[in-house]
Amino acid sequence: MSSAVRIGIVGVGDFGRRHAAVAAALPEVQLVAVADRDRGRALTVAQELGCAAVGGIEELLAERAVDAVVIATPQHRHLADVRAAVEAGVPALVEKPVVSAGEEAQRLRELVAGSGVLVVPAHVSRFLPGVAQLRERLAIEPAVAVRAVRVVPVERLDMHGGEHPALVAMVHDLDLVRAVLPPDAELVDVSSVQSWTEPRRPHPQVVMAQLTFSDGSLASVENRWTLPHARQYIDARMEVTTRRWTAHLQTPSGGLRIATGAGDLLPDTDLEATVAGLPVGALATQLRHFAACVSAGRRSEVVDLEDGLWSVEVAARIAAQQPQR
């Protein structure tokens, strides 16, 4: 395969649309079609981006010649959508969490094992330049402790409040913990405290988890769905301690801060940034990397299915610790 990798995006809601826009703009990728069970939505996105619209993954795989798919449907659909892709022999980049609950993890493992089909979890944070550079340094000087804090706009609860926050947003931080700790550090224990700032919601808005690893390293992961405004999509910070240095990472990076009379603006320079119309943020780097793996028929050295399943399984344990009210 030498020309552009032909991609179909499955699910073009809030996040799939962003994948589609990146796919339409990258020269090494050809956006063939978008699939959504809401055909009107698929048609709108297809018209905007100049590709075909279909109703679902089966139609996409049957009617369009695609080299790979990006699955951005709601998490309860992921297993069925990955199954359709694997059975068609088509590589898939699957949004997080790769499956919706711990018991589905084994089914996904079995489905993919031995199929020879590339299935990559979309852990986009690993493609942030700061994270990639930090991992290179940690390969020389291992981490001994990690602290990750993520604050999400409270208004996003209307979209995601039906799921436990460990499975929605904390999976990013759990995956980052796995990405920065030594590869042989095995999880020994997970504990958490959780509380509600919005008592009518089914799941807590404040979750603080502690992870203990076999090599003695520790991680503290805190998620709060309490950001009182949506001027920022996310506010994520991470502190990584080694025996020689401590690294601080922030998303958005704060590299660009625009002060206005109404408060500071922090434009996204990390996730969806573009330069001269070309996407250069982590979402683009992730898709470029996936397309390169598909073209070369090789595995991803950045993230693999076990990484995606690890964070889901830890998140499911934290979700199961939700206190009684």
Ligand SMILES: NC(=O)c1ccc[n+]([C@@H]2O[C@H](COP(=O)([O-])OP(=O)(O)OC[C@H]3O[C@@H](n4cnc5c(N)ncnc54)[C@H](O)[C@@H]3O)[C@@H](O)[C@H]2O)c1
């Ligand atoms: N990586 C990130 O930072 C990030 C951020 C947001 C969401 N996500 C993930 O992206 C995925 C989608 O989330 P979202 O917020 O875009 O949800 P959403 O509800 O906005 O969009 C989902 C879309 O999938 C469509 N859909 C549902 N069932 C379908 C089916 N069977 N076939 C085809 N289309 C179907 C819906 O009509 C909808 O348009 C989730 O896994 C979520 O966790 C990741």
